[in-house]
Amino acid sequence: MDIQLTPNDVAFRDEVRAFLKEKLSDKFTKSVVGGYIDKDTIVEWQKILYEKGWIAPNWPKEYGGTGWSITQKFIFENECAEAGAPAVVPFGLKMVAPVIYTFGTEEQKARFLPDILQSNVWWCQGYSEPGAGSDLAGLQTKAERDGDDYIVNGQKIWTTYAQHADWIFCLVRTDSNAKKQEGISFLLIDMKTPGIEVRKIDSIDNKHSLNEVFFDNVRVPVANRIGEENKGWTYAKVLLTHERTAIAGVPQSKKAIEQIKEIAAREMSGGKPLIEDEMFCAKLAQIEVDLMALEYTELRAIANAAVGGAPGPESSILKIRGTEIQQAVSELAVEACGYYAHALTPGIGNDYASPVSTKYLYGRASTIYGGSNEVQKNIIAKMVLGL
Amino acid sequence: MNFDYSEEQTLLKDSVDKFIQNDYDYETRKKHSAMEGGFDAATWQTFAELGWLCVPFSEEDGGIGGGAVETMIMMEAFGKGLVVEPYVSTVLVAGAAVAKAGSPEQKAEILGGIIDGSRKLSLAAIEPQSRFDLFDVTTQATASGDGFELSGTKAMVMHGATADTFIVSARVSGSARDREGVSLFLVPANSDGLEVQDYPTLDGHRAAELTLNRVKVPGSALLGVAGAAVEVLESVADEAAMALCAEAVGMMEKLYKETVEYTKNRKQFGVPISVFQALQHRMVDMFTMHEECKSLLLRTVMSHQAGEADFRKNVSALKYAVAVKGQKSAHEAVQIFGGMGMTDEMSVGMYLKRINVINTLFGSGDYHLKRFMSL
Numbered sequence A: 001m002d003i004q005l006t007p008n009d010v011a012f013r014d015e016v017r018a019f020l021k022e023k024l025s026d027k028f029t030k031s032v033v034g035g036y037i038d039k040d041t042i043v044e045w046q047k048i049l050y051e052k053g054w055i056a057p058n059w060p061k062e063y064g065g066t067g068w069s070i071t072q073k074f075i076f077e078n079e080c081a082e083a084g085a086p087a088v089v090p091f092g093l094k095m096v097a098p099v100i101y102t103f104g105t106e107e108q109k110a111r112f113l114p115d116i117l118q119s120n121v122w123w124c125q126g127y128s129e130p131g132a133g134s135d136l137a138g139l140q141t142k143a144e145r146d147g148d149d150y151i152v153n154g155q156k157i158w159t160t161y162a163q164h165a166d167w168i169f170c171l172v173r174t175d176s177n178a179k180k181q182e183g184i185s186f187l188l189i190d191m192k193t194p195g196i197e198v199r200k201i202d203s204i205d206n207k208h209s210l211n212e213v214f215f216d217n218v219r220v221p222v223a224n225r226i227g228e229e230n231k232g233w234t235y236a237k238v239l240l241t242h243e244r245t246a247i248a249g250v251p252q253s254k255k256a257i258e259q260i261k262e263i264a265a266r267e268m269s270g271g272k273p274l275i276e277d278e279m280f281c282a283k284l285a286q287i288e289v290d291l292m293a294l295e296y297t298e299l300r301a302i303a304n305a306a307v308g309g310a311p312g313p314e315s316s317i318l319k320i321r322g323t324e325i326q327q328a329v330s331e332l333a334v335e336a337c338g339y340y341a342h343a344l345t346p347g348i349g350n351d352y353a354s355p356v357s358t359k360y361l362y363g364r365a366s367t368i369y370g371g372s373n374e375v376q377k378n379i380i381a382k383m384v385l386g387l
Numbered sequence B: 001m002n003f004d005y006s007e008e009q010t011l012l013k014d015s016v017d018k019f020i021q022n023d024y025d026y027e028t029r030k031k032h033s034a035m036e037g038g039f040d041a042a043t044w045q046t047f048a049e050l051g052w053l054c055v056p057f058s059e060e061d062g063g064i065g066g067g068a069v070e071t072m073i074m075m076e077a078f079g080k081g082l083v084v085e086p087y088v089s090t091v092l093v094a095g096a097a098v099a100k101a102g103s104p105e106q107k108a109e110i111l112g113g114i115i116d117g118s119r120k121l122s123l124a125a126i127e128p129q130s131r132f133d134l135f136d137v138t139t140q141a142t143a144s145g146d147g148f149e150l151s152g153t154k155a156m157v158m159h160g161a162t163a164d165t166f167i168v169s170a171r172v173s174g175s176a177r178d179r180e181g182v183s184l185f186l187v188p189a190n191s192d193g194l195e196v197q198d199y200p201t202l203d204g205h206r207a208a209e210l211t212l213n214r215v216k217v218p219g220s221a222l223l224g225v226a227g228a229a230v231e232v233l234e235s236v237a238d239e240a241a242m243a244l245c246a247e248a249v250g251m252m253e254k255l256y257k258e259t260v261e262y263t264k265n266r267k268q269f270g271v272p273i274s275v276f277q278a279l280q281h282r283m284v285d286m287f288t289m290h291e292e293c294k295s296l297l298l299r300t301v302m303s304h305q306a307g308e309a310d311f312r313k314n315v316s317a318l319k320y321a322v323a324v325k326g327q328k329s330a331h332e333a334v335q336i337f338g339g340m341g342m343t344d345e346m347s348v349g350m351y352l353k354r355i356n357v358i359n360t361l362f363g364s365g366d367y368h369l370k371r372f373m374s375l
């Protein structure tokens, strides 16, 4: 046990800092407004990371990963967030890629992984359906064999950034008679295939991230199926655990706390800067304590996983606490901004207030997506506590 | 002690409840909010015809002499319907300021117009640096001829763009945070040197920033005693805070009821999600929080009615409780609705937004908790 960084780690940190200083221009840091970023800008940033060889720290080295130690990954994530780098879009790099390199054929790996690594294609996640949210295994979108193709019919919902997507990875039902978890397959579908329609969902944050995706007799080559037919649930579960750990967002919360401090230094309350208000500072400190605990819980989980493979069901607590803390941070940011947090037009009163409430509103979803926090608690109760 | 409504109050409640139920569903509200100006002018006239715009004014001012109970009745219903018409800004805030501070001539001129629906006023009392301190005023009023010249910036003026007249707080003496030396002025919206920047707020209402650049007003524009406006403002603010809490209590009732309803119909794992205890207990908490806030509301309303000295302390208790429990209720509702809670299709998200806005109007939870401790 040792809390200190080794000289090598310090050298690595300095290398990351130098890189960010050189490449991470305002264009990228300022492009993230209320948690949103435009497609072109994020793709441009991801390509810069790719050229440096740092786009996929978690991938195995053979497919383009960095081969970093846990500490190095930790340093990298922290430095990026601290510098205000936009988070990489997870659907390709963090969600479907691990499924492809773990369960895909050599052909599939060769076909899909390089484009993901280079951010040439945008992926979206087609899991949830109107009738299948928490009960994901209840999904009904059907794929029926027709020669070398599947014919896909049905509907996905809540599909984040489907409007940008070139490809969608889907869970589809290939056997309606089996137990519900056992009749599901994992398909990769080109969004340009005839029969696919994307419709926008109006959301409370007034931004466009959510969509419905409709499939009307969509032909998908069997070659686009990952692994065996009817084994999709197994592959999907691997992905879900990855999704869950990535969701904790410790470095992002740290950064957000720094931003609150900056806002509170500029906002006046009772005739003095808000940052001198004891009640406000106490709230901030409580969140910081929670975040310190989460940070080390995450490090422990990662260290365990490094020894034993994929993160275990304990990773659910990272998701629960990580999202609760994100929400607490975003509530406090809204509070710090006072009245102006509620002005929808950017730039009213000051430049920082309006994005804060967008982020707060979107952030309500973090305890819903990726397996709701209630579902996570059910998992802990069942898998960890044996209840 | 008596918690019952009088016969007249029951009639008022029936009429406003029925209107919201029959004529003001969530789709209608969305339409009104999207209209130019941010509300429906015809509905405003209906409010006038139904006699709702005169409720809080005394009989000699042309009203029905309604008190805190009547306002509570109106606002709870308006909360349920998420009403966007400028009732709070024109009737309960600006109207109250005129009723409290105005000369007989000013009252005659303005209140009649508010009551018949022809006039709209907004209070411009907040400034970018003032947060919740209504005495923190840097807008200056200097004597000029037999009138005044006003210069400064006013923030978050509710429904500013549709007001024909602003009630502007400005400093006539002292320094920025003195309680003495602030006056109120009636400033026509079309005054030279007055710039109104209109914008939508999170909750589908509208607000405006005002820039006053040497705006000239006559001596008769002074509303109330020169230099003594802070007391008037704080009294208006306390009553407005109470009214907004009534609105929030109405929303909290809808939040728990709609959530219960939704969970009975939404099926996952082959059962309605209402069977999960993890959710049941939280809906029970939402119900409890509503009851608590309703109790504090009644306590505050009754202490206002009785003219009790601890009215202000009650307001602070109420506003703090609503800030915490109202927001918590709305967060729970969105969570329990799942993805649907994030959509504009469902009203729970809009309740969440409106409650957040209410939480900053006339003092945040922290502000009122501190005031509670000091009283």
Ligand SMILES: Cc1cc2nc3c(=O)[nH]c(=O)nc-3n(C[C@H](O)[C@H](O)[C@H](O)COP(=O)(O)OP(=O)(O)OC[C@H]3O[C@@H](n4cnc5c(N)ncnc54)[C@H](O)[C@@H]3O)c2cc1C
Pocket: A124, A125, A126, A127, A128, A130, A132, A133, A134, A135, A157, A158, A159, A160, A161, A210, A365, A368, A369, A370, A371, A372, A373, A374, A375, A378, B266, B268, B269, B273, B276, B278, B279, B335, B336, B337, B338, B339, B340, B342
């Ligand atoms: C902003 C956002 C982005 C999303 N992006 C994507 C995406 O890109 N791709 C995708 O496939 N999906 C996406 N989702 C969908 C997300 O995964 C689902 O919303 C989530 O699984 C919950 O499902 P649901 O919305 O149907 O809620 P429901 O399953 O109907 O749940 C409603 C409520 O009931 C609770 N509940 C359900 N079951 C239980 C139980 N057994 N015990 C206790 N409580 C329970 C839930 O926790 C929730 O509070 C996104 C959702 C949101 C909000």
Ligand SMILES: Cc1cc2nc3c(=O)[nH]c(=O)nc-3n(C[C@H](O)[C@H](O)[C@H](O)COP(=O)(O)OP(=O)(O)OC[C@H]3O[C@@H](n4cnc5c(N)ncnc54)[C@H](O)[C@@H]3O)c2cc1C
Pocket: A128, A133, A134, A135, A136, A137, A181, A237, A240, A369, A370, A371, A372, A374, A375, A376, A378, A379, B269, B276, B277, B278
């Ligand atoms: C008899 C019985 C009683 C139950 N009683 C209760 C109860 O009283 N209270 C209660 O809270 N729950 C209860 N549950 C629900 C139980 O917690 C669920 O079984 C659990 O949520 C896992 O669902 P599963 O069986 O479909 O999947 P599993 O195969 O165990 O889970 C599949 C994996 O997918 C994950 N997952 C599912 N949906 C999503 C999504 N949208 N996004 C990301 N990951 C997702 C799961 O978390 C899990 O890791 C009960 C279930 C049963 C069978």
